[in-house]
Amino acid sequence: DVKVTQSSRYLVKRTGEKVFLECVQDMDHENMFWYRQDPGLGLRLIYFSYDVKMKEKGDIPEGYSVSREKKERFSLILESASTNQTSMYLCASSRKDSTGSDTQYFGPGTRLTVL
Template sequence: DVKVTQSSRYLVKRTGEKVFLECVQDMDHENMFWYRQDPGLGLRLIYFSYDVKMKEKGDIPEGYSVSREKKERFSLILESASTNQTSMYLCASSPHGTSASYEQYFGPGTRLTVT
């Protein structure tokens, strides 16, 4: 079974703090994704990575950065957390290839609250 783990299920941070969200997958997948999920807005892609040290902006990259130093690990960084970044953050991975890109395996999510 593919396993995608996220470092925290719940996180509370203060405005202006730097926040690190970690994601690890154990299936040697090339692609990894970071999404945020908000009521009424569905899943919105923040960043994705198709290889180590490679990254591509998604639909809402502003205020976020990412790091992929190892194939199994993809980190999302909030440089200076703001209250509008309070959300559920979901990490996913998928194998390489067109059809496979859509077969994403998700972690349990991190519910981040910024106060």
């Protein structure tokens, strides 16, 4: 089974702090993703990475950055946390198959509260 783990289930930070959210997958997947989930809005893509040191902006990248130094690890960084970044953050990973498509597997999520 694919396993995607996230470093914290719950996190409380103060406005202006630098926040790191870590995600690790154990299936040698090329692709990794960061989403935020808000009630009534579903999941929105923040950033994704298709290879080590590669990254692409998703739909809502403002206020976030990412780092992928190793294939199995993808970090989401909030440079200066703000209250409107209070949310559930979900990490996912995938590998393209022979059809050219893929399936994303999700971690348990990190619920971040910014005070």
